[in-house]
Amino acid sequence: MDGRIAARLAELGLTLPPPQPAVATYVPYVVTGNLVVVSGQLPMLSGSLTCTGKLGAAVSDADGAAAARQCLLNVLAHLSAACEGSLDRVARVVRLGGFIACTPDFTRHPAIMNGASDLVVEIFGDAGRHARATIGVASLPLDAPVEIEGTFELDEALDA
Amino acid sequence: MDGRIAARLAELGLTLPPPQPAVATYVPYVVTGNLVVVSGQLPMLSGSLTCTGKLGAAVSDADGAAAARQCLLNVLAHLSAACEGSLDRVARVVRLGGFIACTPDFTRHPAIMNGASDLVVEIFGDAGRHARATIGVASLPLDAPVEIEGTFELDEALDA
Amino acid sequence: MDGRIAARLAELGLTLPPPQPAVATYVPYVVTGNLVVVSGQLPMLSGSLTCTGKLGAAVSDADGAAAARQCLLNVLAHLSAACEGSLDRVARVVRLGGFIACTPDFTRHPAIMNGASDLVVEIFGDAGRHARATIGVASLPLDAPVEIEGTFELDEALDA
Numbered sequence: 001m002d003g004r005i006a007a008r009l010a011e012l013g014l015t016l017p018p019p020q021p022a023v024a025t026y027v028p029y030v031v032t033g034n035l036v037v038v039s040g041q042l043p044m045l046s047g048s049l050t051c052t053g054k055l056g057a058a059v060s061d062a063d064g065a066a067a068a069r070q071c072l073l074n075v076l077a078h079l080s081a082a083c084e085g086s087l088d089r090v091a092r093v094v095r096l097g098g099f100i101a102c103t104p105d106f107t108r109h110p111a112i113m114n115g116a117s118d119l120v121v122e123i124f125g126d127a128g129r130h131a132r133a134t135i136g137v138a139s140l141p142l143d144a145p146v147e148i149e150g151t152f153e154l155d156e157a158l159d160a
Numbered sequence: 161m162d163g164r165i166a167a168r169l170a171e172l173g174l175t176l177p178p179p180q181p182a183v184a185t186y187v188p189y190v191v192t193g194n195l196v197v198v199s200g201q202l203p204m205l206s207g208s209l210t211c212t213g214k215l216g217a218a219v220s221d222a223d224g225a226a227a228a229r230q231c232l233l234n235v236l237a238h239l240s241a242a243c244e245g246s247l248d249r250v251a252r253v254v255r256l257g258g259f260i261a262c263t264p265d266f267t268r269h270p271a272i273m274n275g276a277s278d279l280v281v282e283i284f285g286d287a288g289r290h291a292r293a294t295i296g297v298a299s300l301p302l303d304a305p306v307e308i309e310g311t312f313e314l315d316e317a318l319d320a
Numbered sequence: 321m322d323g324r325i326a327a328r329l330a331e332l333g334l335t336l337p338p339p340q341p342a343v344a345t346y347v348p349y350v351v352t353g354n355l356v357v358v359s360g361q362l363p364m365l366s367g368s369l370t371c372t373g374k375l376g377a378a379v380s381d382a383d384g385a386a387a388a389r390q391c392l393l394n395v396l397a398h399l400s401a402a403c404e405g406s407l408d409r410v411a412r413v414v415r416l417g418g419f420i421a422c423t424p425d426f427t428r429h430p431a432i433m434n435g436a437s438d439l440v441v442e443i444f445g446d447a448g449r450h451a452r453a454t455i456g457v458a459s460l461p462l463d464a465p466v467e468i469e470g471t472f473e474l475d476e477a478l479d480a
Binding site for chain 1: 353354355412413414415416421422423424425426427428429430434437438441449450451452453454455456457458471473
């Protein structure tokens with residue numbers, strides 16, 4: 001990795017994790033035209049989830065926001081692979097989809113998802129300002145508390 | 161706002177609300193190529209939700225469908241801003257994502273989401289006929305009963 | 321239907337079902353540029369659901385994976401209609417969205433969704449390798465156990 005965004009990551013004291021292998025028969029990302037679609041990522045860190053359980057129950061809001069942040073780093077790890085290591089090619093973060101595993105009475109989903117949204121803006125600046133949808137779900141794979149997927153626009157089509 | 165769609169809104173007795181500010185660090189919409197991606201919208205009206213709670217419990221089907229309709233109007237308010245006031249530039253409503261907060265035994269999601277789907281077809285005619293996915297979720301931000309996001313195709317790229 | 325993918329379907333002993341009519345006022349698919357967006361499909365077979373209920377409760381994992389497979393076939397039926405019968409025009413399966421109706425303690429969503437993911441790769445080969453997001457939801461229309469939506473890239477824009 002090199003370039004402006006790599007320098008920004010270093011400045012923020014962040015290291016992208018190695019891209020997580022897909023849990024199943026899908027792939028971590030697909031490039032179509034100048035868009036990169038990254039599969040839903042869990043808060044994996046060094047091979048295990050940062051926490052398990054649900055918001056509004058076993059998982060605190062702080063741990064949920066940290067999990068969202070870790071999901072985002074895993075999304076960026078795949079995005080970086082799609083960009084052959086240069087995140088400078090990202091013209092815009094288009095959309096993040098945030099899935100929060102929670103109890104039916106939980107209502108603070110936006111604050112949890114901000115763990116990811118704030119970080120992506122810290123890293124990419126204005127190009128990181130994205131559309132998003134955040135919802136509360138019944139449960140997630142492996143009992144993860146958060147899952148995040150992303151769509152990104154590159155400065156030009158990779159196959160151009 | 162002016163143009164054919166503005167006239168149709170007036171004919172239907174509809175006024176688009178002022179665009180709702182994003183609840184968090186994301187933005188209400190992103191334009192990529194000739195697509196506009198609008199963030200998930202809640203049924204906000206004049207600064208508060210039209211109702212709260214869940215379908216199959218405190219929220220009636222009629223109130224749920226009205227909430228879906230309000231979500232759609234909020235989506236269109238942002239779309240209109242993306243189009244600099246002219247919804248005539250919308251070539252096609254591509255996809256609506258509908259999230260219905262409900263009890264596990266609720267099964268009438270399509271009827272709720274029709275509050276939005278019927279309205280967008282009333283407004284845009286054939287160009288309003290869209291793909292959609294409607295699901296029942298555990299809970300939504302601020303205890304909203306419905307959240308709707310949208311993807312739209314413009315007649316040409318805005319940055320062209 | 322004709323062509324290479326039709327032959328592959330025959331080889332696998334698969335027949336695409338007739339495209340399911342939309343349950344409501346939306347349409348089964350929208351084409352935008354060279355992308356086809358297919359609405360969320362339920363496991364309908366010959367006019368009724370292959371099973372109803374939730375994973376982790378009344379629906380076994382095997383029945384859930386079979387339902388995911390049926391959802392995928394229904395997605396492909398619409399995709400085939402979008403391609404005017406020739407699935408050979410599909411350049412890439414871009415993304416599948418998988419919604420699993422389940423109990424809050426269910427954690428095996430990836431295995432259920434693999435019913436769809438494995439099949440689409442069997443049919444399309446490398447072009448079938450897709451990004452995906454799989455989540456557990458509170459409930460689905462008609463008490464379906466699984467719903468799947470899809471985005472596909474064609475080899476050229478249909479309106480070109």
